[in-house]
Amino acid sequence: MALINELQAQMKTAMKAKDKETLSVVRMLKAAVLNKQISLGHDLTEDDEKSVLATELKQRKDSLAEFKAAGRDDLVAQLEGEIKVVESYLPAQLDEAAVASLVDSVIQETGATGKADFGKVMKTLMPKVKGQADGALVNRIVKAKLS
Structure with a gap:
């Protein structure tokens, strides 16, 4: 409210x-x-x-x-x-480097090894960056890290 x-x-x-x-x-x-x-x-x-x-x-x-x-x-x-x-109403947006470091930590946390684990990584990561990073940016970085 x-x-x-x-x-x-x-x-x-x-x-x-x-x-x-x-x-x-x-x-x-x-x-x-x-x-x-x-x-x-x-x-x-x-x-x-x-x-x-x-x-x-x-x-x-x-x-x-x-x-x-x-x-x-x-x-x-x-x-x-x-x-x-x-x-101006949203929290400060994370830059690409901050998102990449979060992606790395979630990949380690989930034990993801390849493209088959994409969904598992995104499911864990998206609540952490909600409202702070663009979903397309997160998606692109996760795909790059898992390939």
């Missing part, structure tokens, strides 16, 4: 500052959080809140890649601003 209160406060700040872009993004985030809360039927845990924010961030990053490929520079700039707002 802390995220809802934070989003509400950010909405008021954006309204007072007449910052339409931030206000729009914060409203979308608040709606996504409330929709998830309604679908689950109870207040969200911190992990649930991170999951919703990570989903929103992933959607925007996917759209960004598509807009860049289509040459829509007007939408790229807008989306980059939205991504910055969403990232």
